[in-house]
């Protein structure tokens with residue numbers, strides 16, 4: 001096995017391919033290849049036993065030519081600055097592909113949230129915001145939830161920000177709980193947006209989704225909601241996995257029961273769930289969920305899970321990337337050659353940031369929309385973005401990820417050029 005791919009090197013390589021086709025000037029290409037700004041923090045936190053730990057945190061504002069930087073904050077033991085850079089670059093392309101007036105950013109803290117108490121997490125979240133507060137704002141940079149960060153964490157961060165600045169400014173952070181100025185429809189927005197792109201892809205490919213088998217790798221917030229929405233649409237979720245292993249039931253898992261189990265599990269895991277007809281896939285073989293003969297495969301966890309090593313064994317008709325960066329460039333080529341329809345991450349999972357944008361709009365007006373309005377507007381954005389990418393792929397005869405880059409990079413480069421930063 002080769003060493004773990006560096007996500008930022010991958011993000012740069014993907015941009016390089018798009019830059020060559022678009023004929024970007026060398027200066028524009030060089031500018032879009034790196035973040036505009038990045039911050040490194042040390043965050044001291046008192047732990048429950050009275051000792052102190054110093055955590056390392058980051059915030060990368062990759063590009064704000066099209067609007068304030070926008071993107072989530074991850075709490076993860078394997079976080080690195082290069083992962084945050086890559087994710088911030090992908091946010092830049094994501095906001096551009098759905099054409100919302102925002103740039104791209106990302107934050108991260110190296111920590112093991114599953115081994116921390118709620119109180120320790122609160123102190124860490126507030127400590128991170130103390131470092132960040134003067135660097136962000138609704139007109140500068142707007143964080144949100146991501147891997148292992150929740151609406152509750154957004155509420156603590158909002159409160160810390162407002163305490164520091166002495167005013168109410170809910171648009172500084174999105175993905176907040178609804179009673180604290182969050183938007184209806186934000187919690188399932190990433191999965192819902194992804195499902196809309198799958199619906200459009202199935203139409204283009206002439207595939208019937210009713211009763212179609214589905215596999216979901218990752219069963220956290222995004223994967224869990226994908227399961228529920230697929231189930232509601234009459235699709236058959238035959239396999240799911242998380243870091244504790246997987247579950248397989250060829251007749252379709254009882255998703256409402258599984259979702260309830262996960263919600264009640266102290267670590268939100270599928271471990272310990274049983275149902276008649278379901279087989280347990282051991283932890284070491286969790287990757288098998290990716291290789292089943294399904295209509296739709298949703299990678300919904302972390303980066304680099306579809307690689308050169310397993311791409312050949314993927315049997316799905318559609319790979320809908322709810323995770324950020326799940327497929328390496330080598331694997332992309334294999335999937336394209338096999339005729340698998342990939343809905344690339346920054347298109348497929350753009351529903352979350354789209355509803356974050358709606359949340360900010362509602363915060364700015366201090367006037368809140370009903371859920372139906374959020375869902376309708378989300379559908380419009382996702383459907384339009386899907387077809388822009390699909391048509392680009394057909395016209396340029398390239399795979400969908402490259403097509404998504406062509407659409408997005410062109411928009412960002414145009415804004416950069418119009419500002420006169422680089423020609």
Ligand code: GLU
Pocket residue numbers: 070071072073094142143144145146147174175324349350352353354356
């Ligand atoms: N973390 C999500 C993403 O990767 C949402 C970001 C946001 O809402 O700003 O798209």
